[in-house]
Amino acid sequence: MMVSLSTLLLLLLLYVAAATSTFSATNTEYIKLPLVLHKTPHHHHHHHRHHQSTLKSPVISGASSGSGEYLISLELGSPPQPLLLVADTGSDLIWVKCSACHNCSLHPPGSAFLARHSSSFSPHHCFQPTCRHLAPHPHHNPCNHTNLHSPCRYEYSYADGSLTAGFFSKETITFNTTSGHQLQLQGLHFGCGFTSITGSETFNVAHGVMGLGRGPISFSSQLGRRFGNKFSYCLMDYTLSPPPTSFLLIGSQQNDFVPTNKNMSFTPLLINPLSPTFYYIGIKSVYVDGVKLRIDPSVWSIDEIGNGGTVVDSGTTLTQLVEPAYREILRAFKRRLKLPSPDESIQGFDLCVNTSGVLRPSYPRLSFELVGKKTVFSPPQMNYFIETSEQVECLAIQPVELGSEFSVIGNLMQQGYLLEFDRDRSRLGFSRHGCALP
Template sequence: MWLLYSLSLLLLLLLFTLTDLSYSIAINTSIDYLKLPLLHRTPFTSPSQALSFDIRRLSLLHHHHQRLSFKSPVISGASSGSGQYFVSLRLGSPPQTLLLVADTGSDLVWVKCSACKNCSNYVPGSAFLARHSSTFSPIHCFNSLCQFVPQPRPNPCNHSRLHSPCRYEYLYGDGSKTSGFFSRETTTLNTSTGREKRLKSLAFGCGFRISGPSLTGASFKGAHGVMGLGRAPISFSSQLGRRFGNKFSYCLMDYTLSPAPTSYLMIGGIQNNAVSKKRILKFTPLQVNPQAPTFYYIGIKSVSVDGVKLPINSSVWSIDELGNGGTIIDSGTTLTFITEPAYREILRAFKRQIKLPSAAELTPGFDLCVNVSGVSRPTMPRMSFELDGDSVFSPPSMNYFVETADRVKCLAIQPVNADGDFSVIGNLMQQGYLLEFDRDKSRLGFSRRGCAIP
């Protein structure tokens, strides 16, 4: 996501050895994975508005990179392109239900908190009430975890005071900010058997001050915080992952279907699922970028359109010695953004292969739009990505052509213009695929089969 904090790689590696984030999990050892509800909201009124959000998010992701030098229902509304998938998380004792943005591009778990006492002016469901939970506990400054969250200046934690709480402050590239206490709390989740289980000691940011367009604008409407699913030890997937095979997976269903289909986010390996034999995964290695350890990088070898390999220099997909370039998988961005030299060739190939007439007017922000009037089932060229590990990712055209107006479809791929910036495979391109992030084996599994199987 857009969370910006500066951690040294050495400290990041040291954190893996700490036991402070370990869970006390009161569940039977026969339970293989967890399931959490995911919902989708549609705050944007047009694809152009969604594109504007995506471009801002992309800028924040790239800025974040520079600064660094369970099984659950998912309801998709990507037709309007909000790009936000929300995890429904029950936090505290008794549990309070909160919606968090599921984000593979960030690490910290944080929620909006309220410090009200009598709560006479409190809007129910708008924030987490820490005072109303018997299990809420701030992490203190002397705790080793405190050094791994960004702290406010000029008043960072006072390590000399025994009862000084750990304060955090996250700054965003557009001036947005969340700050509060880094804390622990009990979460209530559903297991693969459908039973509720309580997990203790989730480390998260309890934000008492939230400001700025990224956190208060349309793109964040209805959210109470962010569930970071990145690769750092403080992410949600890291904290729970060690108990469940250090894996998580999700499947974002086709948003064009009606009624809205159900998809799933799972903490734990799908190979332990009873129906796993129906899901045959292909794998590609997850690359490691020391300059941006949060992100899930994959290696692209080549791109083809209708079976024709495009003349793209393989170096445009590489991560250089400074950590620039590469391609990440991001659940929080809607469209797909491709490095400019490769984008030029992809755009040229689509224009050459498409037989449909051009739209009378281009939708603002899009470079290729066609008129599909009078065509019941318009056929678009098929794009394929050859990935490292000799696997091929070949999504259907609905994953990269979206209807921006009545009977007008536009190519939902955008260029990344700045030198050194990475490419992003957004959640629209991921629709209909089961994706498994296997962190122990450092690989991404994907399949078009079995995506709808609970």
């Protein structure tokens, strides 16, 4: 859930098991889906050999509706019901608001999945392994002891108080791909949420969340075996009007969306056993205008209780860095910036400038040296300076307290890059080539 400026920590109280779905689909090589940006900076974190095919879809921009998440359009049920889900690499659960939804905030008419109108809807039951294996504790039985045939209930909650709860279920899902064809997949495990409490304007538009994390119940995991255990996306510049279409690609499509390896840099995806959902990467050092900042490398490490590290999260807008690193970056930017400060401070930002009379403001160059062979991530300045009001731009990086949280590379910092999450090789590829799509 993309809901607040505070860090979100996943508390997984799912009464479900590993998703061992068998999907039936047409013999495509990939699935490509559009992503739509819903624009407003929201920030969250969730803590918590086969034939290769591909799914490629547009990523819808939410800029017109006021949020900072990217949305996937799909259809659920039989007959299909159209829905928009937040594409989120920082969580695992796929869930939608179902009727009748109790205590649902921001719940306009027609924004719920009508399970009773679908002939293919099937809730899991307590006696099924799909409900038992992911219980919070090995000896905990989530079922009603008097009736093992009662529905499999789940609860998925977040540190800011947001949550979804309902029945863990199975459905048929239909995609309208970019090629104009419909692709139907059967046996998708998802949460049919009858309780949903959020604080995000996103859910004026979105019907739920598509978890793309590393856990067994995520969308990328459930489709992984069918589509090559790899997915990619390009998040296009949201400031353009109309914004160009972004895409989510499940699988591999050569000579179109995915560039050759010579155009792509790779960094290992690290494992944190205490937070298996996230895609962790390793940061070695940070540069501003080519000058290495004096940041102790230990601030980027994951400690023995699972805190720390850096995750790549499509569901968080602004980048958030541990306090010592953030302060060094902030100090380096303040020393180099020549533009005046705005008349009033901007809440939530420590560094803002008045760009009045400046056609194209120039900012210091920020670079991250990542773990890997000569692997440097150097985003353009529009990825880390954003316009917060007319003629005022602010550094779009925020601090998190060292020792209690982890750093996050948010979706704003990712814009204009092709990111390839290769789970079989446990690596993240990134390239400034490959996002110029028709």
